[in-house]
Amino acid sequence: MPTRLTSVVIDCADQRAQARWWGEALGWGISFENELESDIAPAPGEPGIELVFGPVPEAKSGWNRVHLDLASRDAAHQAETVARLEAAGARRIELDVERPWVVLADPEGNEFCVLEHRDEYDGLGPIAAIVMQAHDPAALGAFWQQAGAGELRAEGGPVATLTLTTPGPFLEFIRTDEPKTVKNRVHLDVRPYAADDQAAEVERLIKAGARHTEIGQSEAPKGEVTWVVLADPEGNEVCVLRPQD
Template sequence: MALRLVQVNFKARDDSALGRFWADALGWGVSSEGPGVTNVEPVGFVWPDPDAVCIDVVTVPDPETVRYRAHLDLSTTSAAHQAELVAHLLELGATPADVGQGDVPWTVLADPEGNLFCVLEPRPIYRDTGPIAAVVVSCADPRAMARFWGEATDWTLHEVTDDLASLRAAQGVGPYLEFVRSHDVKAVGRVHLDLKPYPGDDQAAEVARLRVLGATDADVGQGEVPWVCLADPEGNEFCVLTAG
């Protein structure tokens, strides 16, 4: 039994506008599964597939009250590509952000609804990830997060230190999932992770397994929905979708 990371979920004031921003930022397409929901994924992509972690943008009544600790890092192939991408993102409506990063080779931006993300300088490790290099979660203990998420999913652990835990789909494709140690763990945006069981697996059994691993139930005002909201041992909320 195992789960796969299939998408990141953005809470938004306007799912259509924010979804279009991220589609244009990544060179992906948009679709919708219903009112208030915009799906952002590679053109021609058959979801779910480990080649990409997609984006699901959902309109909620008051997104300002929803604060998570996850953000996206975008990959680049050269210094020129990084500069061009930053310029393109600013044209799309992103704004420069100062989070105390100082003099670093990456660029910190905020999307039109204020969610932070980074445009990385070229790094060999991310040369084949696609436009999203990593989904990054701030945490207090990367080693503990590696234990939980390594058992929660079928992703492979690539690196674990006191400061960083890095996982990637077992197929060796798509972005990384990274847990980065922060001495001041705080919410940085409205992004959380969505996990999905494999076809034929049982959602309830997976949820029970996660609770044994240390997950706890989370109430985010979801009401009667087919997915289950949980929090990992550091309180990072995530959802377990239905199998299929």
């Protein structure tokens, strides 16, 4: 059985502050916290995907290649959401061309969008989509279909969409010509099911186009790192966690 997408991991300077800011933004609570990690998640039974915040020493550099799109019910709800988040410390990013969505940055500068209402996002929860820049959206989407499971819509255009098997946001791939130059500040975690083997799933993803990558995990004490860090075919980091139901 394939791995499935379980969390979005966001590097930050102040994990606790970021987790609480995003918890307020989404209406979610803290689901786990220790000195190295703060997690937020939707209430049981509600759609969504866990957000994990972890401290890193590096400062943010350039635009993130992975960002979140937030849903709205209508124009009034979109405007109210933008105003509420700006009042809470978000910063508006002005675009060169007028768009129906609003681009904001959270208190640590991570870009995200508050979308206009779109029927296809109804019922997905407050996060409509996890958006990943891609040189080849269809090809990268095909890899992530192997990693995250779900139905892929890729017609050769600038956007490919993966509808995941778990209730929550779409995983969308948007064409870009910009090269990846630094470690992603936002990355995805996948996990095998309890009856599956982590090493076997890692090898399966490598055969699908991933490769091992080093982001400092080898410097941790032996046994402390229980995940395997890979890079997808376009170099985006992805962690394969230990099996779990």
